Structures are given as structure tokens and as C-alpha cells.
Amino acid sequence: MFRHENVVHGGELGVARDDAEPAGVIQQISTPYAPLQDTFGRTFDYVRIAVTEKCNLRCTYCMPEEGVDFKNGEMLLSADEIQRVIGVLARMGVKKVRFTGGEPLVRKDIVKLVAGAANTPGIKAVHITTNGILFGKYAKELRAAGLTGVNLSLDTMNQEKFQRITRREGCEKVIDSIKQAIDLGFPRVKVNTVVMRGFNDDELHDFTEWTKDHPVTVRFIEFMPFDAHQIWETGEHFLSAETMIKHLKEWYPNIEDASGTRTEHHIFKVPGYQGKIAIIPAFTRSLCGNCSRIRLTADGGVRNCLYSDREYTVRELLRTGGTDDDVAELFRMAFREKARDGFESKKQSMMRQTTVKWAGRTSMTQIGG
Ligand code: SAM
Numbered sequence: 527m528f529r530h531e532n533v534v535h536g537g538e539l540g541v542a543r544d545d546a547e548p549a550g551v552i553q554q555i556s557t558p559y560a561p562l563q564d565t566f567g568r569t570f571d572y573v574r575i576a577v578t579e580k581c582n583l584r585c586t587y588c589m590p591e592e593g594v595d596f597k598n599g600e601m602l603l604s605a606d607e608i609q610r611v612i613g614v615l616a617r618m619g620v621k622k623v624r625f626t627g628g629e630p631l632v633r634k635d636i637v638k639l640v641a642g643a644a645n646t647p648g649i650k651a652v653h654i655t656t657n658g659i660l661f662g663k664y665a666k667e668l669r670a671a672g673l674t675g676v677n678l679s680l681d682t683m684n685q686e687k688f689q690r691i692t693r694r695e696g697c698e699k700v701i702d703s704i705k706q707a708i709d710l711g712f713p714r715v716k717v718n719t720v721v722m723r724g725f726n727d728d729e730l731h732d733f734t735e736w737t738k739d740h741p742v743t744v745r746f747i748e749f750m751p752f753d754a755h756q757i758w759e760t761g762e763h764f765l766s767a768e769t770m771i772k773h774l775k776e777w778y779p780n781i782e783d784a785s786g787t788r789t790e791h792h793i794f795k796v797p798g799y800q801g802k803i804a805i806i807p808a809f810t811r812s813l814c815g816n817c818s819r820i821r822l823t824a825d826g827g828v829r830n831c832l833y834s835d836r837e838y839t840v841r842e843l844l845r846t847g848g849t850d851d852d853v854a855e856l857f858r859m860a861f862r863e864k865a866r867d868g869f870e871s872k873k874q875s876m877m878r879q880t881t882v883k884w885a886g887r888t889s890m891t892q893i894g895g
């Protein structure tokens with residue numbers, strides 16, 4: 527009944543689960559399902575939903591200059607379909623929704639999506655991860671719609687370097703967006719900084735200093751090989767979480783451990799500073815055991831791990847009369863297969879890809895008829 531797809535998908539970074547914040551109007555949750563769990567007893571209560579594959583920037587570590595083969599129109603889940611999935615997941619114990627992409631703010635119905643999630647019984651936090659370029663346009667509406675957290679991506683505070691890494695202008699705009707998010711009183715404001723050796727590792731100190739007067743968490747994220755092989759290649763730009771922590775402790779011998787989210791195990795605060803620094807081992811994957819994330823791609827692919835290539839497609843189910851029970855079962859199937867950690871996921875995906883190479887030959891010309 528369910529369609530299986532093996533698709534290698536672009537890199538969308540896992541970002542953390544925050545403490546739940548009240549979102550919109552909380553109504554009574556109807557007929558709860560059993561919580562979504564995997565075979566290792568982990569429970570999943572946080573869904574990250576990519577709402578588009580399009581983007582108004584072209585970060586070299588994420589997208590080629592010409593973009594990717596963007597899926598459009600009918601291929602993408604509609605706002606109503608996304609809302610339905612959120613409703614089912616909320617009944618399975620999901621409490622937090624994050625909208626991401628691509629760039630979620632290029633999707634015209636983003637405010638409606640946020641409002642829908644915020645008003646779903648059981649959902650306590652609705653966050654967005656954005657590059658900040660269009661944030662100024664929507665910030666107030668998003669706040670009013672019930673958005674409780676914003677992660678803004680900024681890898682450098684230097685205009686020339688910003689242009690080099692994003693292939694577009696807008697450094698000042700993103701910095702203004704961060705300030706605006708703080709001023710509007712969003713309960714959670716974070717800055718995502720992908721750290722690349724030889725590009726912005728010399729700015730880690732400046733970003734840390736920035737937390738002196740800005741009540742934000744700056745998250746230094748390990749660079750991952752999800753960049754269509756443009757700049758990862760030899761891994762020469764990679765800087766490990768361990769090295770970042772070492773630098774921080776050298777620069778600030780009195781830096782204190784602070785509290786963070788499940789994937790922000792390495793979190794620090796310079797005494798007297800308003801903000802915090804989190805180090806995210808996205809590549810070294812030392813926090814997989816704490817993972818509580820479900821991923822939904824813009825075209826309806828359910829993923830149980832960032833490092834897995836396996837997807838279950840919810841879109842057809844939604845469009846061919848599948849019931850809420852069917853949708854819930856599809857998520858259960860996906861999570862019964864979740865590997866212990868990202869390394870195991872990656873290994874299984876590689877094995878599948880080798881197998882699929884010959885098993886996938888279906889035409890007679892290929893089989894040798
Ligand atoms: N467009 C939005 C943005 O940039 O915030 C949301 C989508 S973006 C894919 C989500 C996060 O993934 C961003 O913080 C981005 O910097 C990060 N990211 C993208 N490619 C990455 C890579 N190869 N390694 C580490 N982080 C990456």
C-alpha cells in the first residue's frame with residue numbers, strides 16, 4: 527500500500543528541539559495515538575517540515591549556482607496537506623514544529639502555515655529556520671500568527687565574505703533581521719553559523735563577543751557533506767566541534783556550561799554576556815542518541831534520519847483517500863526502521879544504493895532480454 531522511495535536528498539540541517547513554548551490557542555487534543563517511537567525506545571516529538579526547495583540565496587555549501595531541480599506545484603504538499611500531517615503527528619505526541627526549506631519565507635502561504643501549526647491542539651512551539659532576507663517583511667505577521675522561535679542563518683558578519691558564501695548580497699539585512707527578531711520579543715532567537723575552516727573560523731571569537739550585548743544563542747554548526755560535492759570534497763574546510771570547544775576555552779578560560787536543548791549538549795555562556803554559544807556536532811554525530819526529530823520534505827517524503835536516503839511518501843496517501851490512521855502508520859513504519867545513529871544510517875543507505883544499482887534495472891534492454 528505504501529510507496530517506498532530511495533532518494534538522495536539535499537542537506538537540510540538538523541536543528542535543535544527547544545523547550546516547549548506555548549504557541550497559539552491550545553485546544554483539547556482529540557483521540558491521542560500512541561507516541562511515535564523507534565525500536566531503541568526513543569520517542570519523537572519534534573517535526574521539521576521543509577515547505578519549499580526554492581531559495582533566494584545560493585550558499586555554496588548547500589546549493590549550486592543554478593539551483594537544484596526544484597519541485598513545483600502539484601509535487602509539493604499544499605498548506606492543507608501539511609496541516610493534516612501536523613494534526614496527525616500532534617495526536618502521536620509531537621509538540622514542536624519547525625518550518626524550514628529551502629527558504630521557508632519564499633513560500634507565500636508561510637503565515638497561514640505557522641498559524642495552522644500554532645493552533646493545532648497539542649503543538650506547543652512553532653519555529654522557523656530562515657536565511658533572514660525576507661524576515662523583515664513577515665516578522666510581525668509571523669509573531670502574531672503564533673511563531674515562537676526563529677533561527678536565522680548567518681555565517682559571517684563581513685559583507686564581502688557574505689557575498690562569497692551566499693553568492694548574493696544581504697549581510698546587513700540578515701543582521702537587521704536578527705535584531706528585529708529580538709526586538710519583537712520572539713521567545714527563542716538563535717543564529718546558525720556553519721563553521722568552515724579557512725572561511726569563517728577567524729570569526730568565532732567575534733560571534734562570541736556578539737553575544738555580550740545580544741540575547742541570542744549563536745550555534746556553531748559543523749560543516750556537513752551535503753553540498754552537492756562543491757566544497758566539501760577533501761574535507762579541508764571541516765572544523766570539528768571538539769576543536770571549536772577547545773578554542774572557546776582558550777579564549778575564555780572562565781566560560782561556563784549553560785543549559786540548552788537536546789542537541790545543544792555543548793552549550794556555553796561567557797559570564798556577564800547576555801547570549802550563549804552552542805556547538806552542534808552535526809557531522810561527528812555524537813548526539814544522535816538524543817535525537818527526537820521527524821523530517822518531512824517539501825514533496826512529502828518522511829525521513830527518519832538526516833543521514834538516511836530512505837523516504838516514505840505521505841503525499842500519495844493524502845491524495846488517495848488515506849485515513850489519519852494510515853498516515854500515522856506510515857510514520858510508524860518509517861521510525862521502526864530508524865537506525866541507531868547517523869553512522870549506521872549512512873552505512874545502510876550506501877548498501878542500499880549499491881544494491882539498487884542492479885536490482886533497479888527493470889527494462890528488458892537493461893536486463894538483457
Ligand atoms: N534557508 C534557510 C536557512 O538557510 O536558514 C533554511 C534551510 S537551510 C538548509 C537550514 C540550515 O542548514 C542553515 O542554517 C544552513 O546554514 C544549514 N546548512 C546547509 N547546508 C549545510 C551543510 N553542508 N553543512 C552544515 N549546515 C548546513
Ligand code: SF4
Pocket residue numbers: 581582583584585588589627628629657679
Ligand atoms: Fe541553502 Fe538556506 Fe543557503 Fe538557501 S539560504 S542556499 S536553503 S542554506
